[in-house]
Amino acid sequence: MLEEEEEVAGAAPRSGARAAVEPGVGAGRAPGSGLGQAAPSPLCNWQAAQCSVRERFAFLFNNELLSDVHFAVGKGPGAQRLPAHRFVLAVGSAVFDAMFNGGMATSSAEVELPDVEPAAFLALLRFLYSDEVQIGPETVMTTLYTAKKYAVPALEAHCVEFLTKHLRADNAFMLLTQARLFDEPQLANLCLDTIDRNITDAITAEGFTDVDLDTLCAVLERDTLSIREIRLFAGVVRWAEAECQRQRLPPTPRNKQKVLGKAVGLVRFPLMTIEEFAAGPAQSGILSDREVVNLFLHFTLNPKPRVEYIDRPRSCLRGKECSINRFQQVECRWGYSGTSDKIRFSVTRRVSIIGFGLYGSIHGPTDYQVNVQIIENDNATIGQNDTGFCCDGSANTFRVMFKEPVEILPNIVYTACATLKGPDSHYGTKGLRKVLYESPSTGINTSFVFFNVLGNNNGTSVEDGQIPEIIFYT
Incomplete structure (x- = not known):
């Protein structure tokens, strides 16, 4: 799993967490005014306490003061109603600009976002108001999704940097799935490089069996995995058992073969020794009787008969x-x-x-x-x-x-x-x-x-x- 929460802060002071509880607190304003209460009088001169444009905008983050739009974010008991300012959002995001100023602009004072997590939307707003990045292991993927949804590439880059920093063998498959889902080729390549070098640890990690079939196949296709083929096959079988459970199928050999589909053809059975093949794949039921016989003939005859499985060695060597x-x-x-x-x-x-x-x-x-x-x-x-x-x-x-x-x-x-x-x-x-x-x-x-x-x-x-x-x- 990813490690502890990490912040990448800009020059603005940390005001976001407090503002969510006490929005608008500043010099000249009576403390204790809560979210949804009347904005303070201009006589309070809150602007004078903020020494820069950045600080003044950061002060407005998650603040009812001067807000002209609200977002109903999430759904169910965890949904939140968050205040915002159309001008600030339009300056930071082309999507928000089109939402408020384009030909199909909404005039509604409240926008519903049921597909966005409140914590991720708050992270997006914090960044747009203050350049401050506040992401952690539990929010980084939803924040990445939100940054992509609203076209904020700078925040996307911070999310990818966070994931890269915390990339390890035991979470490489999980992050690879997310990188493919969110179309992050740089992160995907880093995940694949980590899997190449640490495939034995990666396929025994808890998250390995949760990947989708296309991600599994993308890894099995690689020539650069540093693992013996029989160990890779054992990991594939473990994934198939988990997939049967997800599809509520009995984990029979026939069902394992069904859920694996094209992945079976990507296991390089000819690279195994005949003893490994006989003790494992030949008895698994995942291969047909004809395939088992053909592979045994491949192991024992010279010249070797052609088989349908790849016999190209995986080029996993490094060094001289x-x-x-x-x-x-x-x-x-x-x-x-x-x-x-x-x-x-x-x-x-x-x-x-x-x-x-x-x-x-x-x-x-x-x-x-x-x-x-x-x-x-x-x-x-x-x-x-x-x-x-x-x-x-x-x-x-x-x-x-x-x-x-x-x-x-x-x-x-x-x-x-x-x-x-x-x-x-x-x-x-x-x-x-x-x-x-x-x-x-x-x-x-x-x-x-x-x-x-x-x-x-x-x-x-x-x-x-x-x-x-x-x-x-x-």
């Missing part, structure tokens, strides 16, 4: 690409028989791994088929890709990339896995147990520590084997 090589020497002849090469590792700082560098053929230019994976705690596959690469017969490494960045947290042991189909290749020797990467721009060190994998791993170890290179972003 880095890599480390764990071997000091390259030798010849490493064979493959369907067994995976594996090496365990941990890091000292959070990184995002985007791929491996692998050795290629000793027999000249060759194509390889390869499955690469990163496994956490020996059981959960958190990144994978079935792909291929071409090598030129040299002892260089060749890039094999994941579908999306794989977040690697410090002091957790992961397993890097590569299953190659192809002829004998080069391999690395004189391996290092610890490889230090020092960023040339920041000087910050990131250490990779390697461990042997127990069991059948095609011979790869800390000392020898495949998977020489890890490509990552810090």
Whole structure:
């Protein structure tokens, strides 16, 4: 939620709050005259106590003195009747100018505004009379609406500035909805940037499930979300459950699919691992049986059959690409028989791994088929890709990339896995147990520590084997 109330005050003294209770109090006027009582006599010379034009107009804010129009603002028990001055309003707003002076001008002494909140209208009047901005978390959106309704762009700008200052991950979706509703592209872009960087926190915030479907889709379309697709899908399901409740529908898989509509097609299921897909979307009932089968075929077959879902990675990376090589020497002849090469590792700082560098053929230019994976705690596959690469017969490494960045947290042991189909290749020797990467721009060190994998791993170890290179972003 937004934080405490904030004021942006002009040079005029704070008279608005008092004037609402004791309008017209000033030098030469007996205190205690209430709203609706007779205006004081000119003999009171209230003007002499106000030292500038600004102060004199600020004195007239919410004051019966000299008022020539009243507004019945709001509806129900909270409605208020507020005095105003046609000239002041017309000077500050083209809408009021047309209302009082245009060809369709009203001559009525009272104008009804049932769609405007009294607190927001008072904020608008205060600004028109004194340039004083008084907005808070509870009134900023209604004040923005009122400023737009009466074409007061300076007050609009103050509202947007207030919202921007208080923008956080936990209210970014709520503010994005409002920014789209009020056509505030600058605020909307700031909200989207915040969501990109903090999407995990944003979709778990209370206000996320309250957004409308178009806003949800506007976020799901983005290539810049920094989140694993399976976590994004979980947030989408949570939104669908809330929408079913709003529409008074049982939260069945069929109804969730119905309320999500086009949003389902914006989830990038091909970016998930087959394990993530099988444990989540495949059992959710949100996808049809045909869609589930097609996606399983996409995960398991090569070449991959076409699916209707986007398989483009979300470009959520920031920073410079880095890599480390764990071997000091390259030798010849490493064979493959369907067994995976594996090496365990941990890091000292959070990184995002985007791929491996692998050795290629000793027999000249060759194509390889390869499955690469990163496994956490020996059981959960958190990144994978079935792909291929071409090598030129040299002892260089060749890039094999994941579908999306794989977040690697410090002091957790992961397993890097590569299953190659192809002829004998080069391999690395004189391996290092610890490889230090020092960023040339920041000087910050990131250490990779390697461990042997127990069991059948095609011979790869800390000392020898495949998977020489890890490509990552810090």
